[in-house]
Amino acid sequence: MGTVSIRAVLRHETWTVEPDREPDAEPTTYAMQCAVDGETSPASEDFAEPQDWVLKHCGQHPSHHTYREIITRPWRTWRRT
Numbered sequence: 001m002g003t004v005s006i007r008a009v010l011r012h013e014t015w016t017v018e019p020d021r022e023p024d025a026e027p028t029t030y031a032m033q034c035a036v037d038g039e040t041s042p043a044s045e046d047f048a049e050p051q052d053w054v055l056k057h058c059g060q061h062p063s064h065h066t067y068r069e070i071i072t073r074p075w076r077t078w079r080r081t
Contacts, residue, residue, distance in 0.1 A: 036063070
């Protein structure tokens with residue numbers, strides 16, 4: 001069996017992560033989730049739509065007073081030189 005030679009090249013790189021604000025980025029969307037029964041509003045780019053859903057949901061379920069906001073925001077990474 002021949003000799004085995006191990007060789008590695010390591011390079012340290014600096015990466016950055018930030019919200020994706022490029023023109024082709026996915027849109028930021030908002031939704032609301034009832035913390036009592038787990039029902040979730042449709043996601044929307046306009047926060048007023050999930051907010052309207054909350055008001056309708058609590059009107060239909062008077063004991064449901066607690067909600068979670070769900071924000072889906074696109075992010076991107078890039079290597080700094």
